[in-house]
Amino acid sequence: MHSIWAVALNTIRQALRMKIAAVFIVLLVVLLPVMGVSMTGDGTIKGRLQTFISYGFSLTSLLLCLLTIITSVYSVTNDIKQMQIYTVITKPIRRFQFLLGKLLGVLLLNVVLLAMFSAVIYTIVIFTPRYFKTDIAETTRLKNEFFTARATVIPAEEDVSKEVEKEYAKLKKDGQLPPDVLASKSANDKYMVWLTNQKKLEKRAAAVGHEIIWKFSDVRASEPNQSLFIRFKYDVSVNPPDSLVYGRWFAGDDRQLPYDIYAFDRKDTIRTFYEIEIPGDAVAKDGYLAVGFLNVPLNNTVVIFPPGDGLELLYKIGTFNGNFFRSVLLLLCRLIFLACLGILASTFLSFPVAILLCLVVFFIASISGFVAESFDFFGEGAGIIYNYTAVPVVMLLPQFDKLNPVDYLVPARILDWSLVAEVFGIMVCIKALLLLAIALLIFSRKEIAKITI
């Protein structure tokens, strides 16, 4: 431990004195406050805060990720290239201790910087509303929709298999199925998938004059009678001239008469997120809540709620502070992974190549959803070799975009401890440790000295 600590301390000194860290620190110290002032969002305080926290977190994450990659790769490859490692590794220190020391140094530096910049972001976020002297309505809105952590309930998808079967049978009877569907099994399967998706879409779409009802059960807010929120986004089949959709919303218990239901009339811009506040007593005692949307005849288009986040029910179950802290932990998981990756790359690659490799992995991880999709698409036609080579490599990549803290902080969604633990388990305990183990294995067998003759 003594020698690990000595190497770690030296690594931190190196990062600070070689001015690698300094560049990033200055960038963040300058950019964060500037962003705090210049970002206005949609003009409201909430919009301003959401924009700031979104860009501030993304920027901090990007810069610290780059810093982690650069310091971890630089400190190992530079020792090897400048041959300082000759005098270090011939001292009573095991090779794994040397690498662990480097890792510890890089991580300590990053933890300190992450804590520092999270504190800056937090301070700016907390003080912005005070600076702008918000009125009571605005303050309440901030409290309910930003400075909070809310559970998200996405309505369960209805089972449409029976309807699909019925439709299929009907089409077959009428002889309306495309001829190739009857000819081959694969075409038939594809047609079934298409039909299922069509049916599912129908469930999410409301024709003019029709309504959709979503039913939620087990809605349990942390405090009685606190407001709930419906977060939604409209999509349309035909763009209305002013891009506005008129709608009548209902919320309450519709299981027995007399209905105890709240109604809201709204007009909202399409393809933008909105939230409707519902009084807490709309929820029945057993946690049941029905939400309805009526496509009023003022509209001239079918209204669709896109899959995923088209419609969600939100209610408070945690605090902003807790959420913020857990978001920082998510970032830390990324940094640990990247530090291990950098150490691994630098055990067998030179500085520029190792940096390139790490950056490629970083950017792929940042668009992992897209990458995974394209690999899935390709994988459909690929054989066994592909499944046993490319697939595990893709599996090893972390998914930074899928678990982006910004996605939780901006809509004030709860970022569960269980989720943080899951990310920590997969990204750090499995993936990062695997990389580190490979790094230690390579490094312990490597010929340290440069071959000269």
Place this chain on the structure above:
Amino acid sequence: MEKQEILNMEYAIETFSLTKVFADWWGRNRVCAVEDLSLKIRYNEIFGLLGPNGSGKTTTIKILLSLLHPTKGRSVVLGGNATDPKISARIGFLPEESYLYRYLSARETLEFYGRLFKLPSKVRKMRIESLLDMVGLKAVANRAVGTFSKGMARRIGLAQALINDPDLLILDEPTTGLDPIGTRQIKDLIIELAKRGKTILLCSHLLADVEDVCDRIAILYGGKIQSEGKVKELLQRSDKTQITTGHISDMAVERIKQIVSSEQADCVVTSPMDKLETFFIRIVAAAQQQSQPTSGAVSTTQIGNFLTAGESILDKLVSAGGEQSRTANPIEQKLSAQTDTQPAHKGPVAADKEYQTKPDEQLLSKLTEQPKPVATEPVVTDKNAKAQQLETETDEKEQTSKSILDGLTEDGM
């Protein structure tokens, strides 16, 4: 296993048919850097590994320290493998160039290496100060080593190799980039350390350095040992005789010539020249005494007191040398070691005894401020022995202590 332990008792470093072949990634351009090398270096020996550039000296050292893996064969260092922390804790290593962290100061550098040896903070601090003193860098201890000249970096490199008070010191070209005084100090230090029971593997192509300090040498060429043995035995020329006297009259010279010619031999009579190294050191030592300012390294003659071999031989050395002159320093103390070329089994006790032989007074005075008149004594030597002007300190010392030298050292390389 048992056999190995027996071997360990005898040799500090032992290699068995060590071979290192370099090839490119495809296995082409094979180059044999070290071939079938079997070295045996005894405890408490100063062993010199010589050879031209690219002869495999550094490669051998790197294999010994496990920085490179041998293609064939194996090596035993201090009875084990150098990757074992227990073994490497007893090794000091100075690579061919001082690879230092440019952003650390001299003191921080030593602090860092001291921590790697898990030295307790008190011991570490004491040793660092002592070493800084010894290599003469105390005044610039807080400057980043990236700003140091090559020689100053070399001194820090040497200090880091000594911070653990090693039993085995592996020095790769220790004197490159050093000024003559620094070179002298390092040579003196090596001899002094050997006296304290340390084993030293010295690797160099500066022949004068090796000749001055080494007990045994091996000459490498093309990765193979071309010649190996004791320096004295390899260099001694039994077919020639050198006579050194005090000032004598021309008549006496004529008579000696007659005697020599009656033996059917030719002879040349000249006055010996001072060595440039000796002259240089004298001039700089004089300047230092006038306390002229310098921004570079300061030459000191102290040796880290912690560098012991169990018992404090240093104290005895100092007290014995003190009678000769106030500069009772390692430069003088080296002399006694040079007369002895059979150090194979000399333990601390042997070294102690050895010291009892009187330090050479003549060299002593030369190194201090009393310049001895140059070339006042005629020296009678055999004909053809012109290379005598390059004779080493060793020879000078022996000339005076024995007055007649039966061995003439010649720079035959």
